[in-house]
Amino acid sequence: MTRLVIRGARLLGAESADLLVEDAVITEVGSVSVPTGAEVLDADGLVALPGLVDLHVHLREPGREDAETIATGSAAAAAGGFTAVFAMANTSPVTDTAEAAERVLDLGRACGLTEVVPVGAVTKGLEGAELAELGLMARSRAKVRVFSDDGHCIHDARIMRRALEYIKPFGGVISQHAQDPSLAGREACCHEGEVSGRLGLPGWPGIAEESIVARDVMLARHTGSRVHVAHVSTAGTVEVIRWAKAQGIDVTAEVTPHHLALTTDLLLGYDPVYKVNPPLRPSEDVEALRAALADGTIDAVATDHAPHARHDKEHAFVDAAFGMLGLETALSVVSDVMVRSGLLDWADVARVMSSAPARIGGLAHQGRELAVGSPAHITLVDPDREVTVDAAASRSRSRNNPWHGRTLRGAVLATVHQGRVTHDVRNGAGTRRELTNATTSGADL
Numbered sequence: 001m002t003r004l005v006i007r008g009a010r011l012l013g014a015e016s017a018d019l020l021v022e023d024a025v026i027t028e029v030g031s032v033s034v035p036t037g038a039e040v041l042d043a044d045g046l047v048a049l050p051g052l053v054d055l056h057v058h059l060r061e062p063g064r065e066d067a068e069t070i071a072t073g074s075a076a077a078a079a080g081g082f083t084a085v086f087a088m089a090n091t092s093p094v095t096d097t098a099e100a101a102e103r104v105l106d107l108g109r110a111c112g113l114t115e116v117v118p119v120g121a122v123t124k125g126l127e128g129a130e131l132a133e134l135g136l137m138a139r140s141r142a143k144v145r146v147f148s149d150d151g152h153c154i155h156d157a158r159i160m161r162r163a164l165e166y167i168k169p170f171g172g173v174i175s176q177h178a179q180d181p182s183l184a185g186r187e188a189c190c191h192e193g194e195v196s197g198r199l200g201l202p203g204w205p206g207i208a209e210e211s212i213v214a215r216d217v218m219l220a221r222h223t224g225s226r227v228h229v230a231h232v233s234t235a236g237t238v239e240v241i242r243w244a245k246a247q248g249i250d251v252t253a254e255v256t257p258h259h260l261a262l263t264t265d266l267l268l269g270y271d272p273v274y275k276v277n278p279p280l281r282p283s284e285d286v287e288a289l290r291a292a293l294a295d296g297t298i299d300a301v302a303t304d305h306a307p308h309a310r311h312d313k314e315h316a317f318v319d320a321a322f323g324m325l326g327l328e329t330a331l332s333v334v335s336d337v338m339v340r341s342g343l344l345d346w347a348d349v350a351r352v353m354s355s356a357p358a359r360i361g362g363l364a365h366q367g368r369e370l371a372v373g374s375p376a377h378i379t380l381v382d383p384d385r386e387v388t389v390d391a392a393a394s395r396s397r398s399r400n401n402p403w404h405g406r407t408l409r410g411a412v413l414a415t416v417h418q419g420r421v422t423h424d425v426r427n428g429a430g431t432r433r434e435l436t437n438a439t440t441s442g443a444d445l
């Protein structure tokens with residue numbers, strides 16, 4: 001039996017307690033006497049949260065291992081405090097079969113640094129025309145429950161309706177990248193507004209997102225099925241979701257750390273690191289997103305971690321790839337923007353970054369209370385630690401990090417996944433201790 005004692009952590013930021021972990025399960029909470037042979041992790045003054053869960057990451061494997069692999073993405077996830085991440089289907093080949101989903105699952109398990117949960121494509125090849133093997137993916141060893149064509153909007157209402165009907169019997173959910181292609185054309189590369197006008201860049205308007213979300217909540221009502229809105233970016237979308245929830249419609253939503261913190265004004269320097277889909281919006285939208293996360297209209301924070309190789313990102317703004325890194329900085333951004341301002345406390349952070357995303361994604365063993373009998377997925381946070389982000393120090397294989405050089409308050413110091421310490425920087429950046437094994441040791445960590 002392996003034993004780990006976490007000493008003196010403040011559970012959800014409240015009272016201090018020790019946690020005894022035996023074979024990946026929490027077996028004692030309170031004042032624990034250390035059994036002989038147990039590993040001891042001193043967490044005096046640190047906040048203990050249930051392991052973080054991310055509903056939205058791009059790990060790029062298979063197909064773009066030059067940008068990220070499941071090994072490097074898993075290392076970045078562990079460093080960010082995540083014990084489960086949902087890997088989007090827009091790889092090459094696309095995750096649109098049971099075999100493809102099982103392969104992602106197995107690669108994640110071989111790394112063992114975080115739980116990698118495959119998201120299944122809704123349509124074959126993400127082409128929006130024909131439903132993928134939703135049932136076969138759900139019945140596979142990967143037990144896929146979240147389906148998404150992320151990167152593409154399911155714009156055909158008939159396909160969206162059929163997908164919602166199909167996934168209802170097995171409790172699936174469709175995560176929609178809401179962006180009407182007839183309102184946001186291929187050339188659009190930033191928010192349509194004052195800044196896009198000044199820069200002479202083709203923009204896309206908030207209504208391209210809001211109109212799809214409005215349609216989808218009505219389809220969810222019509223089918224009695226479940227829809228999840230990926231990366232909400234506008235105040236108008238928040239209004240639609242608030243209305244839908246008030247009607248009892250089964251809709252959930254996520255927001256990214258970058259949409260909670262960064263505004264479209266950053267584009268004035270034409271730096272493609274700020275090019276992302278959906279785009280950074282004006283401060284009025286950012287304020288609405290923060291309020292919606294605080295009042296529960298938006299259920300979860302999800303990173304949309306989107307690594308890109310240099311040769312895809314370092315272009316003129318209009319030609320650069322969309323997306324930003326997010327796994328390693330998510331908790332620090334949420335702490336800095338939402339906890340310091342008093343909009344969320346640590347129990348709320350546990351809800352929006354762990355229990356709610358675990359529930360939405362159908363992971364019964366993640367996002368659990370830090371109590372006897374729960375699986376040992378634990379994240380330890382120093383709420384007062386100031387970190388200056390250094391893109392070069394990232395575990396990700398890519399460097400498209402919009403937080404580089406910024407100082408954020410609040411940091412993940414250690415992560416425990418299935419009872420094993422997968423990340424530990426408690427003694428400062430110079431004494432990193434990270435789990436490596438045969439699968440990850442060859443990777444570019």
Ligand SMILES: [Zn+2]
Pocket residue numbers: 150151152177230231277278
């Ligand atoms: Zn997306």
